[in-house]
Amino acid sequence: MSQSSQPTVLETLPAFLGNTRSQLRQRTLLFRYLAIINVIVGGWYLSWRYTHSINPDALILSVLLVLAETYTYVGGIMFVSGLWRPVERQVRSLKHLTPPLPTPQWPAVDVFIACYNEPVEMVEATARAALAMDYPANKLKVYVLDDGNSAAMRQMVERLCLEDLASPAVQAIATQFQAQQADIEVRLTELTALKGEVAAAEAYLDDLPPEAAQQVPACHVATLRRCAQLLNPGPGSLAERVAIAIQTTEAERHKQELALADLARSRYIARPKPEGRPHHAKAGNINYAMFSGKTNGEFILTLDADHIPKPRFLQRVLPYFYRYNLFRGRYDDSRIAFVQTPQDFYNLPPDDPFCHSAHLFYGPIQQGKDGLNAAFYTGTNAVLRREALIGVGLHNFAQAFEKDNKRLDEFDLIGGMSSASITEDMNTAMRLHAAGWRSVYHSELLAVGLAPDDLSATLKQRLRWAQGTLQVLRTENPLLKPGLAFWQRIQYFHTMYSYFSGFATLVFLICPIIYFFTGIIPVRAFGPAFVLHFLPAYLVNRMMFSAIAWGIPSREIWRSEQYATALFPLYIKAVFSVFSSTSLQFQVTPKQRQAGVYLGLVRSQLIVAVLLILGILWKTAQAFMGQLDDPFAFAVNTGWSIYSLTLLAAVIRAAVWQPPPESADPAPSPSSQ
């Protein structure tokens, strides 16, 4: 990607005083200009559709089509509003903050690598990269949260731990700790030796007759006695004070020992999963780690098992969590609950048949959401503030507890990340926003992962996103949820709203089919009036989209357009499954290719495609026989059908797609910048 993914590094701008700055994304004004025209022309088209083009002879179909168009138009307005103020952020790395934040004050960070039956080597690569991040060794811990509870994974983590303990970075800290410990030992030995002597000396001082104290050498003794009393005010004799000093030093030694033991940075947590009780999937896995008492970092970096972080990850992200208080001369906590960074993949086939590239989402869309303080937390490549997560989690737990106090039994699985939805990430972010926490989207690519490279896994993932999002609409409608700001409500609602698009798409696909076989059209006439109204709206819409997608390969934009339409059966299924109250299972997205051809998964799309093709052929045949009554309608419907077919072709092609034979996953080395 272009400019936006690699923001200017502020440390290279020494003249700039400050640690963060943000500006409007480039070409936003062009976009706004086109967006306004788009909304006006679109509105004009739509009002013409309502007032002048409903076909009374095909009322039901007409109404369905105009409703589908209205749905699209309303969605478009929300989409445009979300892009109104896209923010590009720049930040100074943690170690270059001005004024500097001393290293001892840097926060402790826990890395949570959530996994569930992924291959051990994959998790190992991620854990290694996490340990190699540029951060003080005594402030970074990497936890593999293994929901599959596998012995091989545990062994890998233990092996990594030993290896890590022997690494130079950890050894340096260990040496430092050991030196401090040696100092403490020396002090302790001296104090212990003193303990024996001090009581006798004190007794001697106390018993010294006053006239003896007046004699020349002994007057020093009197001075000493006064000194001992004045410098060490407080009850107790000198001997008692020495005893107290020994106690404190021993406590210090114990603390130091613990710190040394705490240098084991690679750790394994597998929660017990008792039969017959809800486990709350990924949310449960992460919450268990938070409440198990085994983790205590101030910040949590969540990574999916395959997402390899770059060394500078924490350096680039942590500064957002602090704000320099100029009037008190120190850093305070900001009100930021999480910082999200982009997701990208290193195993994408050249033309990305499964539509995983998301530069539009991890570009203008996230930047737009950021501008409205509604950045989208996507579950990986993000750092969260533990305090925010727990505070909001406790609050939601208290509400659940009020309704049913049996929920206490699963507090450690539900008390942090939201467990109410199978897209726990999005729900958690919404709750944080509703509680008044702020968020940041930082557009620098800091971790890359693996995308599922078969259709089955891709569809599972998309279905989970759709179902999870709709679940949140059902349980915590953002339009009604207390605490959210107006534009945050619109942002969250738009995400949910967009998953109803399957129905609109169905209408758009069915209309030409009905025309081909019955001649019925859903508008009064596909005449010049239709073209006059439709064409400007369509062209302005395209222009606006080009302004948004500036710098993103057009092939990628085309691919997402194809998928948005072609996944209509999945979106319809998601709506039905959520609103018919079937319980939804969190489907773990497989990261390894499942071989095979998946035409069965795209049956509905195939049927529609075949009907469209047959329809075109049938009408063309009629045309040749001179039976075509309305050439305009034929042209419009054929054009629309061909366009639809090219959209549907994406998933059909993906269903039969096979990887090139020699493709091995080129895992990037963790040090690659």
Add this chain to the structure above:
Amino acid sequence: MSALPYTVISLNGNIDVNSSDALRRQVMDAVTPDQPRIILLDCSEVTFLDSSGLSAMVMALKLARESQNQLAVAAVPTQMMMLFRLTGMDKVFKVYEDRTAFETAMTVPS
């Protein structure tokens, strides 16, 4: 509730990420799985509670409940009470004014 034996644990200082493990251990030691018991956390000496400390308290409550014990708190200082209210924990924990109020409740059959 009144007939149950009880144990009082006095908490002091900051209840935060560093002390939450100790809190958990103290409650675990006091819990008697075979017979119902009330564990009272006397918070009069607590100087500060944060969200990690609070979650440790909820975990302690969970542990106690799992072995059919109960957990209550008494003499909650202002900052702690504010956090309780903010997070809704005042509805999760049984809160007594102070230790005497608790002991009175224990002796007077309700």
